[in-house]
Amino acid sequence: MSNFLKLFNFEWNRFIKLYIILFGLVFIVQMIGLSYLIYDYKAMINLEIGKNHMSTEQFVDMYGMFGIDHLSISILFIAPIGISVAALLFYVPFIWYRDWFARNTFIYRLFMLPTSRMNLLFAKLATIIVGVLSIVAYQLILLVLYKGIISWTIPTAFRNDVSVLEMVMESSYLSIVLPGGVMEFLVAYGLGTMFVIIIFTAILMERSFRWLGAFLGALYIPAMAITFYAPLIIIELFYTSFPLYANELFYVFLVMWIIITVGSLLLSRYLLNRKVTV
Template identity: 25%
Template sequence: MKQYIQLTNEEIKRSFKIYVIFVLVMAAIELVSIIVNVKLHERRVEDYLKSNTVTLYEALNEVGKISFVDTTTFYSYATMIGMALVLIYTIQIWYRDWIGETKYIYRLLMLPGKRISIFFSKWTTLLLIIMSFLGIQWCLIQIGNLLFNWSVRVDYLDKDSHRTLGSTLGEIFSLNLTNLFVILAVSMFIVSFIFLLVLIERSYRKWTGLLRMGVEIFIMIIFTVAGLYFLEQTKLLLNSEKMLVLTGLFVLYFAYVILRSLHLLKWKITV
């Protein structure tokens, strides 16, 4: 346990500066984009008033009022960029240990104790990054909403709008704990599966490794498609029972991915 904590702390320190820079840039862009969108809307209304002899009420009916949802485009972009960077980092967190003159991976593999600590230190780091990213985005949405209400003119505000954040963004940043748990579970499955592919590639010769990676991806696709098709076609189970079966299959395959990764790290990865 001590080794796991030490390795996790080391991984977090190696990632901290880049992560903080990304979060600060993301926060600045998202919050500034709200002000910019509000000002652009005001400019459109003013331009319409100048080019047409109409009242403010008529101009707003033509141009439209603005709601907070109209200013959250960059939140969606930032979330997608964040997800993409997490996927890249999931690969890089392993390969950086093989890159460079020091070959940091050799130091890790020669540490006394079980190699399971190496795997779960990286796994935990990704979990913390994903959780903190979602939490920070949620906080930025709340701050952005306050900033929007402060910067927009009362007459320009669409008070009757019942729109929520985009369907995907809304699901991610809702206060529904079930949604949050599902998102984290799926995210960590993807992280674990990428870990497995990296360890397969590192465990075998080039073409053999690539072939085995292809087989693993094929198995995952077949497993997913077959499971979903069976649950969709069968009429023997209730919807709640189908969800229970689907969850069970997911947990089983998740466990297989982690156990296979640990087996490769213990027996196939050599110094």
């Protein structure tokens, strides 16, 4: 097994505890949310149809049909997703700083491994990316499960059989993490990866030059964001009409993406090999 895979496997195993907690949290809270919604809806059916003698059509007109899309506006459904996103964002710096500041200084060992230090960076990066992807996949599986629960508990007449995909497309929260097409998916995750790499570089600046590095790192992040949008800014400033077709603009951004990602990785490599200190 290559050193990268060994390190990735190792990082992943360190990550797994947090991950299991997140998985559990998402499932439990969302199930509570769903149960409450179903309970509430069925109580309403009992009240309006059972006691107030409303017809099914009248009820559906008034309260709507029950479908999985009901979930996407429930706070108990959205909150765990928010917490997961926050936890993963927190993990981006934490995955580095834990090696310096935890009860042990594992960074000594990591830097003394007979392998390229870039493997450490790639292992940490892969842990974050795979972490995000698997929590998204997990959420999708849960949605399918929730759909099953709905069709099992809500009678057909009251049920709106919205597909999981439709739900995701219509929800503004979910469509960020799960873009519809392959291209959109690649763009979203490509940008995410670039973002994580930029943060990693900023962290390594801080770890190399401490206070001065923290300052440089804090400048580096917005500087890279501006650089990425530079083509748009230039067009905005110097052109009266928009000079590019949509696909041309895409290639311009692709080039910017490559420049920033590769540049940031090269800078990280320089810092890891020459400047970083335990």
